[in-house]
Amino acid sequence: MLNIVSRFIAAKRLVALLAFVCIASSVPTPAEAVATTQSMAIPAYEYPTLTNLWPFIDANSSQIPFVIVNPASGPGVSTNSDYTTRIAANNAANIKSIGYVDTSYQARPYTDVINDIDLWYSLYPGVQGIFLDQVSATGAPALCYSAYIYNYAKIRHVSDPVMQNFGTYTTPAYEPYGDIFANAEMDHTLYQTWTLPTDGFQDVAANANRFWHLIHTTDGSDLASTLTQTRNNNAGWVYITDDILPNPYDTAPTYGGTELTDIASLPASTIPNRGITALPAGCLDTTTNASSTSGTNSVAFTGSITNQSAIYSLPSDTTSISFTLPAGVSIANFSGTGWSCSGTTCTYSPAIAALATSPQLNVTFTVDCSYQSGTIGATSTVFPNTTSTSQLSVPAASGCPSAVATTLASTGDSQYIVIAIGIAMTFMGITRLWVFRQQTKN
Numbered sequence: 001m002l003n004i005v006s007r008f009i010a011a012k013r014l015v016a017l018l019a020f021v022c023i024a025s026s027v028p029t030p031a032e033a034v035a036t037t038q039s040m041a042i043p044a045y046e047y048p049t050l051t052n053l054w055p056f057i058d059a060n061s062s063q064i065p066f067v068i069v070n071p072a073s074g075p076g077v078s079t080n081s082d083y084t085t086r087i088a089a090n091n092a093a094n095i096k097s098i099g100y101v102d103t104s105y106q107a108r109p110y111t112d113v114i115n116d117i118d119l120w121y122s123l124y125p126g127v128q129g130i131f132l133d134q135v136s137a138t139g140a141p142a143l144c145y146s147a148y149i150y151n152y153a154k155i156r157h158v159s160d161p162v163m164q165n166f167g168t169y170t171t172p173a174y175e176p177y178g179d180i181f182a183n184a185e186m187d188h189t190l191y192q193t194w195t196l197p198t199d200g201f202q203d204v205a206a207n208a209n210r211f212w213h214l215i216h217t218t219d220g221s222d223l224a225s226t227l228t229q230t231r232n233n234n235a236g237w238v239y240i241t242d243d244i245l246p247n248p249y250d251t252a253p254t255y256g257g258t259e260l261t262d263i264a265s266l267p268a269s270t271i272p273n274r275g276i277t278a279l280p281a282g283c284l285d286t287t288t289n290a291s292s293t294s295g296t297n298s299v300a301f302t303g304s305i306t307n308q309s310a311i312y313s314l315p316s317d318t319t320s321i322s323f324t325l326p327a328g329v330s331i332a333n334f335s336g337t338g339w340s341c342s343g344t345t346c347t348y349s350p351a352i353a354a355l356a357t358s359p360q361l362n363v364t365f366t367v368d369c370s371y372q373s374g375t376i377g378a379t380s381t382v383f384p385n386t387t388s389t390s391q392l393s394v395p396a397a398s399g400c401p402s403a404v405a406t407t408l409a410s411t412g413d414s415q416y417i418v419i420a421i422g423i424a425m426t427f428m429g430i431t432r433l434w435v436f437r438q439q440t441k442n
Contacts (some may be wrong), residue, residue, distance in 0.1 A: 033196060033234040035208035039269040040260060041237045043068040043131075043214065045249040056252035061093035063260050066161075068131045070100035075119040087126040096271070098129040099164060105136040106145040110312065110374060114152050117151045121157065131160040132178075137171045144283035148312050150177040151384035154276045155318055161271050163212070168194070172201040176277040180212055180237060187217040187245075188226060196233045208236035209269040215240045216248030220255045222308060227262055236269040276384050288321075288380040289357070292392040299333070299365040299394055305348065306357040314352040315412035318383035321346050321361055328375025329365050331392060334362040369400035 040060075044067040046053040057064055069087060071080045087097040099120035103113055113132075120127050130153050136142055146164060153162045164174065165182040174181070183202060184194050191213075196203050202211065213235035218226050223240060230238045241253040253259055290303035304320055307314050322345040323331070334341045337359040338350050348358045365376060376392040 004233070006235070016178075016219050033203045033205040035157055035231045035234050035236050036156060036205065036266065037208060037236050037269040038231060038238055038263050038266045039236070040064050040239055040263055041066050042239050043070075043249045045070050045247055046251070048082045050250075052251045053249075054086070056256050057095070058093065060087070060256075060260055061095050063264065063268075065268070066096035066098050066129070067099045069124075074101055074116045075123050075142070076096070077119070079123045083098060084124060087124055091126050091128075096128040097124075097126060098131045098161065099127045100131050100133060101123065102133050103135055103145070105134050106142040106381050110145060110149060112316075113149055117149075117156075118151050129157075129163065131163045131165065133165045135164045135166050137166060137169065137174060140280070140282075143177075143280055146174060146314075147177040147277075147283060151276055152315055155315065155384060158276065159273065159354045161273065169197055170202065172199055173280070175201050175210075176274060178210075179272050179274050180210055182212045182214060182215040182342055184211075184215070184230075184233065184235065184394065186215065187248075188215055188219070188222055189217070191215050191226070191229070203234060205234060208234050209272050211235050212237035212239075214238075216242075217244045218242055223259060224262065227259070231266070238263065242322050255368055278385055284314075284383065284386075286314070286380075286382045286386065290321075290378055290380070290388070290390055292376075294393065297367045297395075297397045297399070299329070299367065299374070299376060299377060299392060301363040301365070301392060302360055303363075303378065303380070304358045304360045305352060305380060307352045307354060309354050311354055313354055314383050316351045317347060317349055319352060320347040320359060320381050322379050322381070323363070323365075324377035324379070325365070326371065326376070328368050328371025328393065328397070329374075329376060330368075332364045332366045334361065334363045365394075367394055368399045369397050370418050371397055383432065 009217045042057060042062060042064060044053055044057060048054060057067060067090065068089075069083060071083045090097045099117075101113055101116045101120070102108065117130055119429070120130065132146070132149060135146055150162050150164070153160070161179040163180040163182065164170070164178040165185065167185045168183060170181050170183050184191065186194070201207060211234055213230045213233065215226055215230070215238075218240050219242060226240050227238065230240070240259055241248060242255065243251050243253065245248065285308040287308060288303060289306060289308040290301065291301055292301045302437065305314070305319050325331075325344065328359070331341075331344065334346060336346070338348050339346050339361045340349060341347075341363075346363070347360055348361070352358050375394060377389055378392060379387055379389040
């Protein structure tokens with residue numbers, strides 16, 4: 001299996017190098033942004049029971065915040081006990097294990113990619129993030145693909161990082177759809193031609209912990225200058241190795257200790273969390289189909305969600321309709337296949353396929369005599385965090401006491417109290433007068 005992985009990695013690295021050469025001539029003007037934090041992170045493409053790279057990681061766990069784990073160019077189809085043990089050891093050492101998933105430059109069916117993401121967490125519950133390999137920054141469809149996959153992972157595991165590996169330059173359009181970007185992965189010779197672009201994203205010093213540079217085939221004599229180069233290129237994460245193709249990530253750098261010492265001259269980088277963000281416009285369009293009818297002391301709401309995308313499904317548990325209610329209005333009951341309600345929010349649990357519509361949600365609201373004014377707000381939320389709100393009119397409740405009667409009813413008790421006090425005071429006055437007369441007679 002290791003040989004298969006090695007050949008696969010070798011092939012995709014060659015593709016990445018060719019892509020770099022093709023676009024190098026269009027790279028923007030070099031910029032100035034020096035990383036002020038830096039840490040080592042490792043694509044650990046060595047089998048867990050072999051004894052070179054993993055012992056290095058174990059011996060320096062306090063300086064390596066995360067590693068990429070890769071059982072079978074992805075999670076595979078069944079649990080590998082050696083990886084289960086390895087991931088548990090990483091967690092014990094406070095090293096995040098990030099699961100490898102290939103996108104084949106956004107050409108792989110997105111359903112296969114999200115299936116791999118789900119498999120990682122089901123086969124290896126100790127995994128703490130996803131590494132999306134072979135990503136390209138070409139065209140709107142590719143951006144929609146990456147944005148959808150990123151949000152799919154974030155909705156399910158909001159605290160876990162999602163990393164995108166371009167191998168070379170990314171673009172600001174991708175900034176919302178990754179926590180860490182590998183925007184330089186190449187051999188030492190090619191890296192000498194890599195210059196920091198001026199794009200307001202990759203050249204911003206505050207973003208250094210968003211970028212990871214992996215430079216292989218680097219001689220020990222070039223270590224210091226290459227490390228300086230990564231810092232000048234705004235890389236807050238780095239891995240420099242003298243390991244070579246076809247798999248430059250299966251043995252530890254011969255100068256690994258020196259590299260860690262030199263990296264430690266800067267404060268450590270922290271793993272960012274970009275969070276769930278809306279998809280780019282036009283990537284996943286939806287329609288909320290809602291209507292309401294008024295009855296006697298009630299309002300009936302009917303609504304559903306249509307997924308207008310011809311490509312992407314709405315993931316399970318990411319479609320909901322919530323209500324804001326004025327005083328005097330409450331939910332009486334609800335119904336709808338696949339819908340469940342808690343409080344004032346109803347969630348549709350199944351996924352909604354491309355061009356499909358959810359079953360109807362039916363909600364009945366009761367209007368009582370305390371209702372004065374206001375409308376019911378119905379807000380639809382769909383993956384990822386796209387909302388629309390409509391207002392439902394509310395009729396005045398019928399059969400309620402008149403305003404005068406209501407006032408008397410509400411103040412009646414206090415009137416009785418006043419009358420009782422008056423009677424008591426009168427009685428007290430008569431008593432005092434009788435006592436006075438008795439005293440005069442005496």
